[in-house]
Amino acid sequence: MPRRAPRSRRSDCPISITLELLGDEWSLLVVRDLMFKGLRTFQEFANSGEGIASNVLAERLARLEAGGIVSRERDAEDRRRVLYRLTEKGIDLAPVMVEIVLWAARHERTGAPEATVAAMRHHREGFLAEIRQRWEATAGAQSPDSPLRPSPESS
Amino acid sequence: MPRRAPRSRRSDCPISITLELLGDEWSLLVVRDLMFKGLRTFQEFANSGEGIASNVLAERLARLEAGGIVSRERDAEDRRRVLYRLTEKGIDLAPVMVEIVLWAARHERTGAPEATVAAMRHHREGFLAEIRQRWEATAGAQSPDSPLRPSPESS
DNA sequence: CGCATCGACTTGCAAAGTGCAAGTGGTAGC
DNA sequence: GCTACCACTTGCACTTTGCAAGTCGATGCG
Numbered sequence: 001m002p003r004r005a006p007r008s009r010r011s012d013c014p015i016s017i018t019l020e021l022l023g024d025e026w027s028l029l030v031v032r033d034l035m036f037k038g039l040r041t042f043q044e045f046a047n048s049g050e051g052i053a054s055n056v057l058a059e060r061l062a063r064l065e066a067g068g069i070v071s072r073e074r075d076a077e078d079r080r081r082v083l084y085r086l087t088e089k090g091i092d093l094a095p096v097m098v099e100i101v102l103w104a105a106r107h108e109r110t111g112a113p114e115a116t117v118a119a120m121r122h123h124r125e126g127f128l129a130e131i132r133q134r135w136e137a138t139a140g141a142q143s144p145d146s147p148l149r150p151s152p153e154s155s
Numbered sequence: 156m157p158r159r160a161p162r163s164r165r166s167d168c169p170i171s172i173t174l175e176l177l178g179d180e181w182s183l184l185v186v187r188d189l190m191f192k193g194l195r196t197f198q199e200f201a202n203s204g205e206g207i208a209s210n211v212l213a214e215r216l217a218r219l220e221a222g223g224i225v226s227r228e229r230d231a232e233d234r235r236r237v238l239y240r241l242t243e244k245g246i247d248l249a250p251v252m253v254e255i256v257l258w259a260a261r262h263e264r265t266g267a268p269e270a271t272v273a274a275m276r277h278h279r280e281g282f283l284a285e286i287r288q289r290w291e292a293t294a295g296a297q298s299p300d301s302p303l304r305p306s307p308e309s310s
Numbered sequence: 311c312g313c314a315t316c317g318a319c320t321t322g323c324a325a326a327g328t329g330c331a332a333g334t335g336g337t338a339g340c
Numbered sequence: 341g342c343t344a345c346c347a348c349t350t351g352c353a354c355t356t357t358g359c360a361a362g363t364c365g366a367t368g369c370g
Contacts, residue, residue: 010205012266014259015187015252023180032170042347050165053329058348068262080337080346089262096254097170103251104169107223107244111167197318208358213319235317235366 021067026052026060028100031086031093034070035131038138040083069093091135094128176222181207181215183255186241186248189225190286193293195238224248246290249283 009017022028033039033048046057061084064070069090075081086093098120104110105117119127164172177183188194188203201212216239219225224245230236241248253275259265260272274282 012264013184013187013204014256014263014265014267015183016205017263017265018255018259019180019183023178023183025174025178028170028174028178029168032168043345046347049168050171051329054348055330055350056328059327061348078338078346082347092258092261096251096258099251099254100173101169103247104173107247108169108172109167110169110172112169198316201318206358209319210321210359211357214356216319233317233367237318 021063021069024060026050026056027064028097030057030060030064030084031069031090032097034084034086035091035094035097035135038134040085041081042084045084064090085138086135091132094131098124098128176218176224179215181205181211182219183252185212185215185219185239186224186245187252189239189241190246190249190252190290193289195240196236197239200239219245240293241290246287249286253279253283 009020011017022031029048029050029052030045033045037048039045039048042054042057042061045061046052046054052060061070061072065072068087070084071087072082072084075083101110101112101117102120105112164175166172177186184203184205184207185200188200192203194200194203197209197212197216200216201207201209207215216225216227220227223242225239226242227237227239230238256265256267256272257275260267
């Protein structure tokens with residue numbers, strides 16, 4: 001149990017709060033694997049390319065779960081396996097991820113497929129809607145938890 | 156010289172590349188200070204609230220400069236002072252920052268002013284345009300460097 | 311000038327975190 | 341029952357962080 005949720009934050013700045021939760025070299029890669037690649041298990045994350053160490057991966061998954069960004073449950077069909085999934089809070093990171101991809105595609109030499117980048121840039125809303133739909137589709141027996149989320153979009 | 160620019164990246168994924176450059180708990184705070192708070196000097200960053208250690212701040216500034224996100228130059232009026240500034244690549248992080256703020260404002264208890272968040276949410280383009288204008292305004296004797304940036308926005 | 315100050319970093323450590331290799335402990339399959 | 345799988349732990353060397361103190365080239369001022 002390396003580090004638990006900070007009882008007191010260093011500041012109440014939204015950027016700072018986000019960085020305390022996601023500000024490391026690995027957390028967003030797990031989010032990426034869940035959001036774009038459809039990966040769901042520890043093994044899959046571990047082998048997804050960048051070579052995260054298993055202890056670091058375990059700690060990050062625990063932190064993401066504690067932060068309410070991913071949920072975990074044992075696979076009913078193979079009880080050895082644990083299936084991770086983005087929560088609503090997690091899938092809400094999609095706009096952030098998209099902007100990161102667009103920024104990197106513009107300023108760095110990336111391997112992102114041109115078509116995907118173009119879709120993100122020119123059909124942003126549709127792209128985001130599609131991601132959310134895919135997420136909802138993989139819901140399985142989604143527990144009816146829509147607990148937080150103060151203001152949906154209105155006002 | 157703790158760590159230099161990686162000669163080989165762990166992957167060509169845009170998320171991964173961005174995390175190698177900005178994926179830590181401090182770099183984006185410096186970007187925030189430059190982008191939203193108008194801070195420009197080492198001291199100002201050091202005292203901006205979250206309490207970054209001076210050696211870490213120095214290393215981050217060097218890394219951000221090496222990554223082309225900030226530029227530095229000595230103040231002409233007080234040669235002790237170094238003035239940092241976002242580059243074009245740096246100011247292009249504004250959409251990422253805005254999405255982070257919106258996400259955090261929705262899912263965490265932040266101290267972000269309600270009016271600012273509302274402006275980001277409902278007048279996103281205008282908000283971004285304003286940030287860029289403020290950035291251009293502080294240009295001083297802006298060197299005419301618009302070197303990269305493959306596709307501006309068109310296509 | 312002479313000297314205290316300032317601003318931007320270094321340096322020295324102890325403590326915390328990371329990467330790697332090798333376990334552990336429940337399933338599953340046969 | 342035995343081996344394999346999967347999700348983690350554990351040990352340990354190595355690196356990075358956080359904190360305090362120091363360096364070094366400007367100012368400011370008497």
